Amino acid sequence: MLNPDADVLDRVIKGLARNEEKFGQRYCPCRLRSRDEEKDKAIICPCIYHKDEIAKDGHCHCMLYYRKDARGTVEGRERMTYALVTCSGISNTGKLTTQAGMLLMQRKPGMFLCMNCKQSAETLRIDAGGAERLIVLDGCTDCCATKKLTAAGLVPDVHIIATELGIEKNGMADVKYDEIETVIRAVMTKGSNAP
Secondary structure (H helix, E strand, O other): OEOOOHHHHHHHHHHHHHHHHHHOOOEOOOOOOOOOHHHHHHHEOOOOOHHHHHHHHOEOOOOOEEOOOOOOOOOOOOOOOEEEEEOOOOOHHHHHHHHHHHHHHHHOOOOEEEEEOOOOHHHHHHHHHOOOEEEEEEOOOOOHHHHHHHHOOOOOOEEEEHHHHOOOOOOOOOOOHHHHHHHHHHHHHHHHOOO
16 A cells, blocks of 8 residues: 555655656665666565555655554554654755655664655654654754754754754765764754753
8 A cells, every 4th residue: 555644655656757767667765776777676666665664663754655554654653753844945965854854764674754944843743742852953053854843843852964963065066874873873863862
């Protein structure tokens, strides 16, 4: 079955559509292409890994496909430990925060809920308000995610800015895997030290 969380489903489907438009194939938006067409056939959605991942984790890597009895769906979602609110920017650092948040949800199922700050203030208040810790991932010092959270009446426990981690804001440049890992390390380090 498809992920019943409409926001996540929408993001994954948009990622698939973007990849099809840009590369001619529906490459999994949560996996890095090798640029070797033969190898990359493995990550055309549904990728060759999805059945094993669903059997093991209850969902595929991108969280597009779910097992019907899997926990973590909207109806069965329990209180998350961390709510991540990511930047809505289209620059490399904005996209980076969303990719890092999605990857954290995949690596730590049930621990993180990732939300983009494009959501309405009311939706952010409902989804993020029940988390034990609220972490904001801003792409740059414009701090769009923080501003949106403030408008929703929420105060983050942890605020991480990608450009302050040594990542250069470079317009529409591609996000690099090592940059995603840098943001994830910051979340894991600073998030675990939050009050």
